[in-house]
Amino acid sequence: MAISDEPKADNSKVLRPYSKKMQKLLSRGTYNAGKRPSGHKIGQSSFLKNNGGAISHNVLEMEPINPDAEVRIPGSAFSLSNTTSTDFFHAECKARGITPHPARIQPRLVDFFVQFLTDPGDLVLDPFAGSNVTGYVAERTGRQWVSIEAEEEYAKQSFIRFEDPELKKLISAPEDTESDS
Numbered sequence: 001m002a003i004s005d006e007p008k009a010d011n012s013k014v015l016r017p018y019s020k021k022m023q024k025l026l027s028r029g030t031y032n033a034g035k036r037p038s039g040h041k042i043g044q045s046s047f048l049k050n051n052g053g054a055i056s057h058n059v060l061e062m063e064p065i066n067p068d069a070e071v072r073i074p075g076s077a078f079s080l081s082n083t084t085s086t087d088f089f090h091a092e093c094k095a096r097g098i099t100p101h102p103a104r105i106q107p108r109l110v111d112f113f114v115q116f117l118t119d120p121g122d123l124v125l126d127p128f129a130g131s132n133v134t135g136y137v138a139e140r141t142g143r144q145w146v147s148i149e150a151e152e153e154y155a156k157q158s159f160i161r162f163e164d165p166e167l168k169k170l171i172s173a174p175e176d177t178e179s180d181s
């Protein structure tokens with residue numbers, strides 16, 4: 001249920017790359033049309049429209065469960081290491097003798113929902129911000145943000161995030177934060 005008749009949620013903003021099989025099908029331009037055992041009728045052009053990517057699964061694919069499977073992160077998600085132990089914030093905390101927040105959320109996960117549910121310029125609120133991954137992601141993707149954190153220690157260390165050279169680069173030359181599709 002949405003609190004508006006026109007909810008902002010738009011899964012076309014968080015499409016993930018097509019599978020190799022789908023890419024082949026699109027470039028081939030032909031499809032094995034006909035009736036399936038399920039009874040569904042598949043037309044000649046049913047799957048030939050290139051929508052710029054596939055709709056993401058309900059459960060985000062952060063790492064493959066099956067090591068042979070292809071990981072397909074939404075194209076709009078900015079590229080960050082899956083391991084938060086090697087990012088700028090973590091490295092800087094370590095260099096300054098600061099113990100980083102122990103329950104930091106994966107930035108890609110925040111990024112997915114920020115892009116899925118909001119537009120650039122919108123306001124993103126995190127009332128339990130911790131080390132403020134949410135504010136950092138919002139800043140990177142051109143949203144405004146308000147973050148609240150009860151523990152002064154965590155609020156203070158969150159400032160380190162905004163010293164990230166990657167972020168400074170983006171602010172001086174903003175990237176297109178919307179999906180290309």
Ligand SMILES: C[S@@+](CC[C@H](N)C(=O)[O-])C[C@H]1O[C@@H](n2cnc3c(N)ncnc32)[C@H](O)[C@@H]1O
Pocket residue numbers: 101103104105106127128129130131132133134148149150151154
């Ligand atoms: C799970 S952590 C959030 C971690 C954060 N997502 C990150 O990536 O760093 C929850 C945070 O909520 C804070 N908190 C708990 N109760 C609060 C309250 N009433 N007001 C503000 N912050 C609160 C805690 O201090 C804790 O840092």
